Amino acid sequence: MHGSGIPIWFFIGVLLLIYGLMIFGYGVFEALIGPLAPVELNYLHTPIWWGAILAVIGLLYVVKFRPGRAGK
Amino acid sequence: MFGLIPASLAAASPLPALLAFSAAPLAHLRPLDIAVIAIYFGMVVWIGFYLKGKSNTSEEFFMAGREMTAWIAGLSFVSANMGSLELMGWAGSAYQYGILATHWYWVGAIPAMLFLGLVMMPFYYVCKTHSVPGYLDLRYGGHARSVAAFSFAIEMILMSGVNMFAMAVVMKVVLGWDITFSIFVSSIAVALYVGLGGLRSAIFNEVLQFVLIWGGALLVPILGLAQAGGVSGLKRQIMTNMQSMTGVSSDSYFHLWRDTSHFAANPMGVHWTGIVFGLGFVISFGYWTTDFLVVQRVLAAHNLRAARMAPIIGSFFKMAVPFIVILPGLLGLVLLQNADGSRRQLVGEDVVAACSLNSSGQVAEQGGCTAAMAKTNLSPASQQKVMAGGDDAELHSYNQALPLMMVRYLGPGLLGLGITALIAGFMSGMAGNVSAFSTVWTYDIYKPLINKNGSDSHYVMVGRMAIVVGVAVSIGAAYLVMHAHGIMDYVQALFSIFIAPLLAVILFGMFWKRATRLAGFLGLLLGIIFSAGLFMWVKLTPDALATVALSPDAKPMAENVFRALWAFIFASVLVVVISLLTKPRPVAELEGLVYGATKLPKEDPVPFYKNEYIWAVLVVIIFAALNILFW
Numbered sequence: 239m240h241g242s243g244i245p246i247w248f249f250i251g252v253l254l255l256i257y258g259l260m261i262f263g264y265g266v267f268e269a270l271i272g273p274l275a276p277v278e279l280n281y282l283h284t285p286i287w288w289g290a291i292l293a294v295i296g297l298l299y300v301v302k303f304r305p306g307r308a309g310k
Numbered sequence: 311m312f313g314l315i316p317a318s319l320a321a322a323s324p325l326p327a328l329l330a331f332s333a334a335p336l337a338h339l340r341p342l343d344i345a346v347i348a349i350y351f352g353m354v355v356w357i358g359f360y361l362k363g364k365s366n367t368s369e370e371f372f373m374a375g376r377e378m379t380a381w382i383a384g385l386s387f388v389s390a391n392m393g394s395l396e397l398m399g400w401a402g403s404a405y406q407y408g409i410l411a412t413h414w415y416w417v418g419a420i421p422a423m424l425f426l427g428l429v430m431m432p433f434y435y436v437c438k439t440h441s442v443p444g445y446l447d448l449r450y451g452g453h454a455r456s457v458a459a460f461s462f463a464i465e466m467i468l469m470s471g472v473n474m475f476a477m478a479v480v481m482k483v484v485l486g487w488d489i490t491f492s493i494f495v496s497s498i499a500v501a502l503y504v505g506l507g508g509l510r511s512a513i514f515n516e517v518l519q520f521v522l523i524w525g526g527a528l529l530v531p532i533l534g535l536a537q538a539g540g541v542s543g544l545k546r547q548i549m550t551n552m553q554s555m556t557g558v559s560s561d562s563y564f565h566l567w568r569d570t571s572h573f574a575a576n577p578m579g580v581h582w583t584g585i586v587f588g589l590g591f592v593i594s595f596g597y598w599t600t601d602f603l604v605v606q607r608v609l610a611a612h613n614l615r616a617a618r619m620a621p622i623i624g625s626f627f628k629m630a631v632p633f634i635v636i637l638p639g640l641l642g643l644v645l646l647q648n649a650d651g652s653r654r655q656l657v658g659e660d661v662v663a664a665c666s667l668n669s670s671g672q673v674a675e676q677g678g679c680t681a682a683m684a685k686t687n688l689s690p691a692s693q694q695k696v697m698a699g700g701d702d703a704e705l706h707s708y709n710q711a712l713p714l715m716m717v718r719y720l721g722p723g724l725l726g727l728g729i730t731a732l733i734a735g736f737m738s739g740m741a742g743n744v745s746a747f748s749t750v751w752t753y754d755i756y757k758p759l760i761n762k763n764g765s766d767s768h769y770v771m772v773g774r775m776a777i778v779v780g781v782a783v784s785i786g787a788a789y790l791v792m793h794a795h796g797i798m799d800y801v802q803a804l805f806s807i808f809i810a811p812l813l814a815v816i817l818f819g820m821f822w823k824r825a826t827r828l829a830g831f832l833g834l835l836l837g838i839i840f841s842a843g844l845f846m847w848v849k850l851t852p853d854a855l856a857t858v859a860l861s862p863d864a865k866p867m868a869e870n871v872f873r874a875l876w877a878f879i880f881a882s883v884l885v886v887v888i889s890l891l892t893k894p895r896p897v898a899e900l901e902g903l904v905y906g907a908t909k910l911p912k913e914d915p916v917p918f919y920k921n922e923y924i925w926a927v928l929v930v931i932i933f934a935a936l937n938i939l940f941w
Contacts (some may be wrong), residue, residue, distance in 0.1 A: 243364060244380060246514045250763050253353055256891070257346060261723040264342055267344040274340070279533050285724055292525060299685070 244305045251299025258293025260286045318684075335468045336710065337717045338796030342727025350522070350730045354515055354737070358503030361511045370767045371508035372749045373440055373610055374456045380616035382486070382517055384623030388609040389516040390915075391419075391597075391628075392523060394735030397635050399716075402708030404639025405656055407578040408563030409940055411639070416566075417590040418847030419628050423597035424926050426608070427621035430599050432828055432910050433820050434609060435617045441609075442602040442816070443754040449819040450905050452758060455832050458812060459754035462602055463747055464541050466805045467780055470743035471787020472801050476764045477736035478788065484713045485729065493788055494547045496733070500740045501781040504748075505774050509610060512745040516607070519734040520627075526724075527634040533719040534641035547644040556631040563640070579865030588871025592878040596809035600816050603746045613914055616850030618922045625929050629936065635712070646718065648692075648922070657686045659707045664697055672699040724832040740784065745881070747777040803845050808932030810874040811837025814881035821905045823897055829888035845874045 265285030273280045337466040339347075340559050365371045378386070405412040439445045443462060447455035478492035503511045529702035538544040547879070549561060562569045562576050569575040596602060598621070611617035646654040664682035668674040678699065683693045696705050706714060752773045764772070791801070816836045818825040848869055849855045858876070859868040900907040 244360065246517050249353065249357055249514065250518060253349070253518065254521070256349060257723075257727060260342065260346065261727070262613070264721075264723045273721065275725075275759065277721045278718050279537060280721070282536070284529060284719070285532065285721060288529060288724065 242254040245301050245303045248305065251296045251301075251303060254292045254296030255300055256296070258289050258291070258296050260289070261291055262289030265289050320527060324750065334481075336706075337711055337725060337729070339485060339726065339729070340722040342722040343729065345746055346723060346726030347733065350734060351495075353518070354503050357512050357514050357518075358506040361514065362508030365506070365508040365510060366767075366770065367754075368512070368766050368773070371770045371773055372752065374508070374510035375515055376610055378513060378607075378610045378616070378620075379543065379614045380611060380619035380623055382513065383608050383616060383620035384390045385520045385609040385627070386513040386610075386626050387620050388606055388624035389520040389523075389738065390604045390607055392520065392631065392735060393473065393739040394445070394480065394732040395473070395739075397523070397527070397732075397735060398593065398712045400479070400635045401639040401642070401712035402656070402710070404636040405642050406639075406708050407576075409566060409636060410562075410570075410576060410578045410580070412566060412636050412940070413585055413589060415628060415632050415636070416933060416936060417585060418594045419598060420596040420625050420929065421590060422624040423621040423628065424929060425595065426599045426605075427618045427922065428926055430820060431608065431617050431621070432614060433903060433905070433908065435614050436908060436910065439609070440753050441749055442600055442605055442812075443750060445816070446819070446830065446834075446905075447546050447758075449900075450652045450815070450825075451827040453831040454827070455754055456786075456832055457758070457831065457838070459750050460807050461804075461838065462750045463755065465746040465808060466603070466743045466750070467783050467786050468801045468804065470740050470747070470780065470784040472791055473736055473743065474784055475788035475791045475834070477733070477740075480713075480732065480736070483642055483710070486731075489792065491669045492923075493785060496737050496740065497781050497785055500737055500744060501778055504741045505777045508773070509606065509745050509749070511609060512741040513610060515734070515741055519731070519738040522727070522731040524634065526728040527638075527712075527716075529724065530715045530728075531633055531637040531641065534638060534645055534715060538641055538644060544641060544644060548640065551644070564940070565741040566937060568941055573859075573861045573865070573868065574863040579863060580871070581861065581864075582867050584859070584871040584875070588875040592810050592813060592874040593806065595817075596874065596878075597805075598766045598814035600812050601809060603742050603748065606746055606749065614911060615916070615920075615922065619925070622922055622925045622929060624930075629932060638715045639711050641717055645712070646714055649817050652689075652691070655686070655688050655692060656706050656708045656711060656714075657688065658918075659709065661686055662705055662707045665705055667699055670699075671695055680913060696861045702715075739783075744777055744780045744784070747780045748773045751776045751780075752941050777941050806870055806874055807841040807845055807877075808838055810841055810877035811881035814878050814885060818882065818885045818889075819904070823900055823904050824894050824909055825890050826889045826892040827893050829885045830890050831895075832888055833881045835884035836884055837877055840880045841873065841877035844876060848873070851926070 243301075262285065265283055268274060269283055287310060313700075353747060367375075369375055395399040398416065400411050429665075434445060437445065437448055441459075442565055443458040446458050450891055474493055474496060477489075477496055478489045481487040481492045503515065507514070522563050535541065535544065538547065545564060548563060565576075567582060570580060570585060573579050573581050608617050608620045627709070642656070644653075646656070648654045661682040664675065665673050665679035666675075673679045673696065679697065680693075683696065688696075716725060716837045720728050752769050756776075757769065758774055761768075789803075812836060813831050818833075819830055844858060848858055855864055855869050858864075859872040861868070899905050902908050
């Protein structure tokens with residue numbers, strides 16, 4: 239958004255960070271005790287790396303677009 | 311959001327047919343998935359309450375304060391056409407017709423998006439109109455505006471209802487959720503966040519939806535390609551089994567243009583003239599340059615350069631969408647399996663409906679089901695299983711290709727993210743329709759026809775009430791569609807009936823100083839009547855399809871594009887003839903509205919990487935390369 243206030247990118251960052259941490263956490267849990275759902279390519283541990291990617295992107299957006307940072 | 315109807319929907323029985331097949335849900339959500347969905351709902355309501363304080367004036371509420379950056383306006387612009395029904399429908403079309411479905415993303419979008427940004431946007435932006443009917447008002451007067459405004463308002467509200475119902479059906483089929491639960495939860499959320507934050511809230515949620523769709527759906531083609539052995543492996547497997555899988559004996563599945571010189575030479579039954587002139591020009595230009603739902607997003611940009619850049623930014627992402635839509639459809643052809651390991655063959659929704667089960671789990675009408683399956687490529691063993699009934703019948707429609715691929719690869723959490731992306735797609739579709747309805751109702755119907763002298767806060771209040779009433783009417787429309795399935799066909803046709811004459815009237819209005827008020831009004835009104843007449847002719851007399859599409863081999867998809875083409879030509883001829891017979895407006899009155907009578911504002915010089923023409927050239931190069939690569 240142009241102008242003052244919380245940018246949309248901050249909201250997106252928060253959502254991606256929360257989702258990324260949840261999915262990454264489940265991926266680690268699954269890697270330790272075995273898969274809970276019979277999906278294909280389980281051995282690739284998709285939740286771990288995809289969750290990590292989402293969390294890192296989310297964190298970058300949260301930091302870069304955090305409220306009050308605009309104009310600094 | 312039904313702007314460009316997926317082939318698998320247009321060519322088959324309507325979506326409600328899915329309800330007839332009472333099979334078990336495709337997916338089972340776990341607590342982690344439910345948490346992902348709940349967090350999304352919490353986020354959109356938070357955004358709505360946060361933006362309420364920034365939506366106090368009419369300019370803020372209806373036009374998002376005209377302060378969106380090019381990126382936000384661009385992503386919102388392209389996201390407005392990424393509804394879940396489109397994503398699922400086009401994945402199903404790719405399964406059914408191959409990469410021909412990609413035309414609706416490339417030639418059916420990119421040229422029009424560039425034309426909007428580079429050529430038309432200055433006129434929309436300079437005249438400071440708040441809507442497309444508003445432009446017609448300035449150019450042709452109140453009669454043309456009223457025809458467009460009432461058509462838009464009815465179309466938007468009915469489509470919102472259809473979107474609502476479509477979401478409820480998909481949630482019922484994929485997750486087993488109750489129809490009424492889905493309708494009311496989504497309606498309350500949409501009414502809350504759009505009613506509070508206006509257009510700004512709708513745009514924010516569209517950008518959010520865009521990110522969720524990529525975050526939730528991108529894994530499907532990545533993992534699918536990994537399992538299929540890459541693009542070459544996918545191609546080899548489809549080619550090897552082409553005849554048994556698809557009934558097509560050539561490699562037409564992998565060519566965009568090569569086999570379009572005759573209707574019968576390609577699986578979709580279309581001709582290149584229809585693709586180029588009907589889809590690539592009339593339908594695409596009509597949708598991307600005159601449909602208020604998408605144009606409204608760009609009008610909210612903070613300056614002219616941002617308004618011009620927005621569609622160009624959007625076009626880059628539009629070209630990439632086939633990766634998460636078309637590719638999963640093709641991968642579904644070779645990777646989807648039944649529980650016993652055999653290849654899963656998807657069928658049309660008419661077949662699914664014909665084989666619906668009764669309360670005891672048996673096929674209700676054995677004769678109808680047998681006849682319907684005989685027209686498919688289902689193996690005899692699969693047909694026997696379906697006839698035997700039970701949970702392993704495994705009869706799924708083309709439109710379920712994308713959710714089936716999600717269920718195949720996405721475990722807890724990731725599946726929740728994928729489902730959230732679908733829900734977000736439906737909800738932002740509804741929000742887009744309702745916010746556009748609110749603007750058109752307030753500015754183009756209420757203000758000029760009912761109360762001209764209201765205060766600014768009064769019109770904001772009217773806009774908020776229009777959203778609540780619009781959502782309520784949409785709920786009614788959703789239940790109407792549920793109980794009278796055939797209505798969905800008519801609602802989906804509204805767009806194509808209306809958009810072709812509108813395009814003709816706006817193009818002549820914007821680029822021909824001689825076009826007169828009466829010509830604009832009659833061109834639009836009679837053009838809509840002509841287009842509706844063609845639709846009803848084919849509806850009541852299916853044989854008329856061969857006449858409308860100029861070939862006995864034409865399939866329903868060809869009817870859409872050719873009807874639009876004839877309606878555009880009809881309206882254009884009317885505008886030209888009537889204009890030449892009536893007195894034109896003085897050129898001085900056309901300042902800011904018409905090419906040749908408008909002095910466009912000079913834009914400040916910018917570095918080359920911020921120049922819209924440089925980016926547009928890059929889009930053209932990539933667009934040409936993709937079409938040659940997949941020729």
